[in-house]
Every structure is written in structure tokens, then in C-alpha cells.
Amino acid sequence: VDASQIKVSGPGLAEGTPGKRCVLCFAGAPIGDLEKGLTTSVDGPQKSEIIFDFEKENQDGNVEGYYVPILPGDYKITIRYNGRQVPGSPFRPKITGPAVSAEKLISKVSIHGRASELGKAFAVNEFVIDCSRVKPVIGSLKVHVKGPERSSAQLNLVDNKNGTFRVLYKPTGSGMYEMDIKIAEAHIPGSPLKIRVTEFLSS
Template sequence: MSSLDASQIKVTGEGLTEGTTGKKCEIYFTGAPIGELEKGLTTRVDGPQKSEIIVDFEKENSDGQVEAYYVPIVPGDYKITVRFNGRQVPGSPFKPKVTGQPVSAEKLISKATIHGRASELGKAYSVNEFVVDCSRVKPVIGSLKVHVKGQERSSAQLNLVDNKNGTFRVLYKPTSPGMYEMDIKIADAHIPGSPLKIRVTEFLSC
């Protein structure tokens, strides 16, 4: 358990007071080592459209700050809640005002691509794998979310692996043959090609 408490965490940046649709609204965190921040920090952005704060826990900038941002796609009044170890940090909730025209999430993520035979054809009772490439999606407006469903009484174990280079491995293990549907989304918007229609068979030919 961390010996630090929320009162020691400092949050700064223009993104706490204002922002523009479709652009990075920057935020910075200090007051704890990166490892402690990654374990204890939670954020939430509420407003006309839910947004996600993207935090770079890999490194600190030259001022010893951990950099983060969010990309709102709808103008209006937002509320940012920041907690550390379950308690709100000083100044939270922050209430930025976002201006600009509404931006299409689909347009922002239009450069995401899907690669691999297993995105169309899979083998039952086995782990199937394909790749989602989001490396050309800039700025990142949210994390990748994957959901799969099969026909009645069919399901698939699902695992998403972040390769830390903008690409993701999607692994799924169907419990039976049949047709499966897989949603792949960023910021609640389907990436190109989603939802996938995957035919799962008992045997795959080479």
C-alpha cells in the first residue's frame, strides 16, 4: 500500500480549464513516482461525450511530470475527476469548457486497420490470432475495446495484448463452431471493418 495520499498529487495543464474539439487537451501529474501513479491514479471525464484520459506512464518529461491528455469530440462543459488511491486530488473535479465544432470519432480512427486470416475464419477449441494496427491513429482518442459474441450457447475466451507500438494482438478461443460477431471500438466508435463476422470451423485447411 502506498504511503502517499491524494493531497500530495498535483495536477496542472490547460486541459483542466479549456480545450478544443479534435485536439489534445494536455494535463500533467506530479507528486509521486511513475510506478505509484500508475497503481493509484484513476481519471474520469464526463460531459456531452465521454472522453478518456491517455496517460504516458512510460516516462517523465524534463520537469519530472507525467504527461497526459484527452481529445474531446463534442463541445460543451466537461468535468474531470482525478483520484489517487481512491481519494480526489486537490482541485478535483476540474471543469473545463470545450469549444469548436463536433468531430466525427469515426473519422479520427479511420486509419486503424485489421490484419490476419483469423479476423474472418477461426478454428474452434483453439486460440486464433489477428492484429489491429492503430499506429496511424493520431491523436489517440481512447483505448481499444474488443467484444465477441457467438450464437446461442457459444462463446469465446478473449485476450487483447498491447504491443506498445500502436498495434494490438487479438486472441480468441471459440467454444464451438459457428458464426461469431466481434466489435472492435475506440471511443465507442467501430474501427473500419468492425463489426467482424467470423466463421469458426472445427478444422482449418492450409
């Protein structure tokens, strides 16, 4: 299957409303191939991203995806399959309606676990981020950690597939670490985290 055989449809190609799901449908290749081959970008007054559901097909055998714009205006959606643009790409939807706040949309995200405040050096520390009450999902979770001078932390984000994520970090030294946790470029409540890491931490 090459890019010329991929069909993209759905109301989100032409229009949408800030804060609401703008739905797209993708067809023309098996789901596994679409998952491997599709790359997308949504540019405009604010960058957005297309969230896919590769776990299930809709009634027509298509894969659905959507994006959630935050600001009104003219957008450009570029869709490539195996590096080549699909027919009709780039699409230029017009988003109309009042702007919404990304911070408000993700205000129900919560953080659980002592390791979000206290960590142990040279050990794997773990806490949980709960995004399950965020509807709709407006973007993927991005985590970045910065350590004190001459220290860093290995970071791993595990998707539990139920709206929650495990954050595992292993600091290379003691001191204060700062962790940015964002969705759609907006900090979740409590971010940036200030984490005090010591070499001795009782369990």
C-alpha cells in the same frame, strides 16, 4: 504520499478544442505510485478518457496525460489518487469549437489476418489490429465477442506497445461469431466483424 500532495496542472484542466489533445501534468509522487494510484474520469457531452504516458517523465519530472474531446461543451474531470480526490478535483474545462467525428479520427485503423474472417473451433486464432496511424490516440481499444447459441470464445487482447494489438480468441464451438471492436465508443473500420468458425480449417 496521499491525495492532498498530488498536483495536477496543464491547459486541459480549463479549456480545449474537439479533436485535439488536451494536456494535463501530474506530480507529487513517483511514477510507479502514480500509475498504480491514479483513477480518472472525463464526463460531459461525450465520455472521454485520459491517456497516460507512464513510460517517460517530462522535463519537470511530471507524468503527462491527455484526453481528446469529440464534442464541444462543458466537461467534468474527476481525478482520484488511492480513492481520494486530489486538490481542485473535479475540474470543469470548457471545450469550444466544431464537433469532430470519432469515426473520422479512427478511420486509419486497419485489421490484418485471416482469423478476422475465418476461425477454428477449440483452437487459439489470432489477427492484428493496427492503430499506429491514429494520431492522436482518442481512447483505448475495446473488443467484445458474441458467439452462436451455447458457444462463446475466450478473448485476449495483447498490446504490442507499437500501436498494434494482437487479438487472440478461442471459440468453444463452430458457427458465426460477431466481434465488436471500438475506440471511444466508435466502431473501427470493418467492425463488427463476422467470423465463420469451423472445426476443420486448413492452415
